[in-house]
Amino acid sequence: MRGWRSLKVLKKEKTVLERDVSALRLSVAAQYEDGFNFALEQVTLVFPDLDDARLGEVDAMNQIV
Numbered sequence: 001m002r003g004w005r006s007l008k009v010l011k012k013e014k015t016v017l018e019r020d021v022s023a024l025r026l027s028v029a030a031q032y033e034d035g036f037n038f039a040l041e042q043v044t045l046v047f048p049d050l051d052d053a054r055l056g057e058v059d060a061m062n063q064i065v
Contacts (some may be wrong), residue, residue, distance in 0.1 A: 031061050032060060036059075036060035037060075040055065040058065043055070
């Protein structure tokens with residue numbers, strides 16, 4: 001039947017799409033981390049007397065309450 005794709009073709013497309021999703025997730029995570037590091041650099045420029053060791057403990061996944 002026209003319009004129907006074989007299971008083999010669909011599985012191949014699924015594999016390609018899953019790889020694309022994985023690559024995009026990594027890209028988003030890297031951009032998030034870069035943005036966080038940029039913000040942290042800005043804080044150290046505005047507040048140069050902050051404890052560098054303490055700032056080094058902070059990362060993008062820590063929740064500050």
